[in-house]
Amino acid sequence: MKKYIIRKLFLFIPILLAIITLTFFMVRLAPGGPFDRDKNVPEEVQRNLEEYYHLDESLLKQYFRYLYGVIQFDFGPSFRKPSYTIREWIFMRIPISFELGIYSLIFALFVGCTCGVVSAFYQNTWIDTCLTSFAVLGICIPSFVIGPILVLVFALHWEILPVAGWDFPQQKILPSISLGFIYSAYITRIIRSSIIEVLKKDYIRTAISKGASVRRVILIHTLKGALQPLVTFLGPATAGLLTGSFIVETIFQIPGLGREFVEATFNRDYTMIIGIVFVYALLILLLNLIVDIIQGYLDPRISYE
């Protein structure tokens, strides 16, 4: 197990290097630079700025300079926000995206598991049809539609929740639901189908024949067996929740990293783009590793060799 984790961690190095290299050269391929403005700046200023940020050097030299910085966990200064370094900026913003991601995950798991279990429990009844329809609807409606609808109903019409912001607990409800909604729909479907599949297994039949109640069978015996596909899904889903919150962050005015990522791309803030891509890549790799470990615990047949 330890060996497996160490081997995986070593594998991270070439993967991250490849990601940094690709991102570094790809962002440079995009037309326009960080200092292009609507109002022209004098040539001397442009030249001095490029010199200051080493943009006047050859691309290869810049690349190695950047790599040297990354080894020391220094992603350089932001081109757009000159008084902050990328590291400061990311550390400032990532906890907020994390918080939003975790709340959304809790919401998605709670709603998804409940609906999934109920749906499986009342298989082929009107309740099942309703919940399955909810799941299909949830998968189809994107967060940029859900978000404004929730705001319209809860914030503007009923006035029981705030429109936007990220200070008080109440402000965190609507964004978490908007972001977690689609995942709760996926989880509903996954849980429902895997429970139905597990219900057909011999050990469940044994449990029922021994007189265990249906509720006990579902909650204790079935759910554990049904969790495995959910865990497989949760790895990328968590990464998606933590990193893919751009739209929700924009609608609800949340100062997270997702919004910054898109802004940085529009502004050609090279160092910021690579810094965020690096953090996201690291996060996805770590989450996948965690999923591998959890799966091993859930299913002893999985080998780490």
Add this chain to the structure above:
Amino acid sequence: MQYQKYKILFIIISGVFCFSCSSYKTVNTDELFVGNGAEVQDLDPATVSGVTEHRILSALFEGLTSLDPETLEPIPAVAERWEVSDDKRFYTFFIRRNAYWSNGEPVTAKDFINSWERILSPKLSSEYSYLLFCIKNAKDFFEGRIENFSDVGAIAIDEHTLRVELEYPTAYFLKMQVHNIWYPIHRKTIEKYGRFDERNNPWTHTGNHVSNGPYQLEEWIPNKIIRVRKNPYYWNKDSVAIENISFYPIDNQMTEERLFRIGYLDLTNTIPLRKLEYYKIKQPQSLVLHPYIGVYYYRINVKNPIFSNPSIRKSLAYSIDRKQIVEYILKGGEQPALYYVPNGIGKYKSPQKIIYDPVYAKQLLNEAGYIDGKNFPTIEILFNTSEAHKLIAEAIQRMWKKHLNIDVKLLNQDWKVYLSSMNQLDYQIARSAWIADFLDPINFLECFLSYSGNNRTGWENKQYDKLVEQAYRESNEDKRNELLFQAEEILLEELPIIPIYFYTWKILVSSRVENFYPNVLGYIRWQELKLKEITENSVQ
């Protein structure tokens, strides 16, 4: 029994939810809440260049002079008075003895000199450094031909007297002082946190920032809030009515409007196009629509053989029905642009050269050899991705097809790609705009000097250059306006650009804000605003 447990749990959760929901709204009479568009780049007056930054900096800092928000005439600020030489090249400013920094130290003439030296230092690479080039030798110092800053025409005669020598009589010198590039800085603070002439300096962060304006920085949480509070050392602190101002960086216009609607914001940065009608009918008292010194126009790449003939450019310009565009697309009180420099800048009045005459436009095209638009190649309008730009481009596409029978393709590009295309003259016709940096017609007309980086059309005219250069040096206002008028006449005759409309300043202002004067600069004098006592119900 088990259901009973769930019921209790449900009641508890609902109770907590309802309780928390009932307490989130607060109405604070001492605090103004402002939507401020995109997140600021920084709070350093020397390195920032946007309107969003300027709005906050004008609360934090104060220059030698300020502007009356109603008349836009210069009024005393840090300088209690000033003297101007007869040839208008020498300005002597007398700095108030009761002007202090937010740390209690006095503001001196040297603080201004320090700031200008920093801006002109090549290492800092301030994007607006060129605004200081009107000071004698400033350009030479910036370009390294002079090494000693004492050779530049700004001298602190004593702690409270500042003398500025200009290269030429700059008519707009006093009005320009409201721009953040002219603000003083507290050198010791900057040096405490880094190098004086370096960009990556955290002196602007919460707890470090020192300013001399009516407000001082209380906290800056990036992408969340910038809160400023009354500066206890401000020379005119008794006239500052509002204790705190919170600036929120809200780039989503719809979110901003929703926050305004529920009473969370007192002032917005803008208003979404599709909400204009609603406010016009339901809440006209909140809607501010005021002419703004900005012009929306189409650039023409005159280096492209199709557009090298001025008659063709004229034909395109004369066949646009601007009234339809402002009335049916923009709907925000914008004015059709039949000239280039907007009205409202002092005594200057532009020549009205452009007309809407589709018959004459077609005749011009016929004369250029394209009878009824035949054989005229398909042309392309480039714009940066935006709903409004697209609607306008579509309208013009239809007008040109209808009146001139020419085919137009539309091409939208991401902002930076679009800028790159414009800089490399890799376009045929491109959407553009100019928002003035200071209140003077020359700021519009200097863009089309043949050597200006803002030209981006390939157009050059020696007579035009000569007239604008003469205007730089002319001290008599009437003569100067006449020179600029002649220059604009050339521009409108040659038409390397097609003016479309003049902007309006479109914002929402809550009913509790008093002393708010809309003006063509979109300039807000924060220290003069007041808040009405208001009950919670009436806010919603």
